[in-house]
Amino acid sequence: MAEQPTALERFVQGILPENPVYRQLLGMCPTLAVTNGMKPAMTMACSVAFVLLCANVVTSLIRGLLKPHLRIVVFTLTIATFVTIADRVLAAYLYQMSKTLGPYIPLIIVNCLIICRCEVCASKQNVFTAASDAVGQSIGFGLALASIAAVRELLGTGGLFGIPILPAVWPDWVIMVLPPGAFITLGLLLGCVNWIEMRRGANAGN
Amino acid sequence: MDDTTSEKRERFQNNNLLQAWLVLTLALIFGISLAGVQAALGPKIEANKIKETMEKVPEVVLGLEAAQKLAASGETLNIQSRIIEVSKKNKKKFYTVYEAKFQDNSVAGWVAKAGGQGYADKIELLVGIDALAENITGLFILDQKETPGLGNKISDTAWRDQFIDKPATNPLVVVKDKSQGASNIDAISGATISSVSVCGIINQTISDIRPELSSTKKD
Secondary structure (H helix, E strand, C coil): CCCCCCHHHHHHHHHCCCCCCCCCCCCHHHHHHCCCCHHHHHHHHHHHHHHHHHHHHHHHHCHHHCCHHHHHHHHHHHHHHHHHHHHHHHHHHCHHHHHHHHHHCHHHHHCHHHHHHHHHHHCCCCHHHHHHHHHHHHHHHHHHHHHHHHHHHHHHHCEECCEECCCCCCCCCHHHCCHHHHHHHHHHHHHHHHHHHHHHHHHHHC | CHHHHHHHHHHHHCCHHHHCHHHHHHHHHHHHHHHHHHHHHHHHHHHHHHHHHHHHHHHHHHCHHHHHHHHHCCCCCEEEEEEEEEEECCEEEEEEEEEEECCCCCEEEEEEEEEEECCCCEEEEEEEEECCCCEEEEEEEEECCCCCCCHHHHHCHHHHHHHCCCECCCCCEEECCCCCCCCEEECCCCCHHHHHHHHHHHHHHHHHHHHHHHHHHHC
16 A cells, blocks of 8 residues: 655645645535635635544544445534534624525535545544644635635725725626636636646656 | 354344444534534524614614614614514415614604515515505615625615605506606616515515504504
8 A cells, every 4th residue: 555645745735736626626616606705715715624624633533443335424424513513603703704605604514625635634544644634725725715716806896805906997897706707717727727737847857 | 053153243243233333423422512512602693693683673764874873872772573474365474573662662663574585595684664654764685695796786775775765555666767756666787586576575575564564553
């Protein structure tokens, strides 16, 4: 069996080399749905980080007890529990934000990113490695959401975090905050990331 | 003899319930912790919902300016909620109506909470009616999931302000040509269905509860 990456490698990989959105194409649902503004995108990134960290730690703690054919049930159960906690906490302390995010917080349960990290890392490695993997992947996910949300909110409303930045003459490109804007932005940014990767690969080959 | 014991043991180990012991234990632990979270946060979430409604009642009844003036003068409206039951065609409908009274016990107006299907999902709103139940005093959208950039303009103050002082005695009419009329509401361009839905919910609510309110007024 191939040697597993160390905690540090897991952490670094999550941020850019194995970025959940740009390299693994995981967690597309929130990536497209809640990136019409920086505030909802960051709330979503924090909720995912909380769920991912808790789910990875719990899965890693019970990894010795897991049975191969029952592991997915255990993952889902663990993830669902922490998502429900996150949902309730948001409704209690950030009521307006929880109304804005609507069904997308409960939908973290089926976010492939989290179940993928439980399967790939947490169910095979110790708690420390699993936790640093979760933190690295969460930072990567947060950065990806921030990049898409920044483009969409800036072009769509002329501001960031609800604060106007572009001059008032900017004609707000409403399509950027609508669903098509999510696909356009994600496609273009993905293309950019792939282009940069290909150039880096070509340079390394020379 | 040995065969049967090992067979028994194998059957015991393959028992579904036994294999699922981890799932069952985790479900129990997680269930208990979720019950704890709900017990701790449930009242706060419920309070958030009621607080939002209560905060909006003075604005919907008096208008934003008058409500701010009242708040600045340190006075508050006494708000009491009650349920109005309307039976139509063997169906019973329930409306939560907030009665807002000034300190001297005169009625400032009523606010009804209503909901109905919008373009995308259910729209929940508050509609204010004056003390005589003759005019609409305001509208506030509590919850909507209409199209961002188009239908969600039903929450904008500019659009909602049209409803102020419209007669409650006649149903509202949605128009697209900005024509003036006592009961005319200008539709949001690109979101006619959302506009029609909101007016429909208001018309239905007012026609259902107005007889009830007019009768209480005389008491």
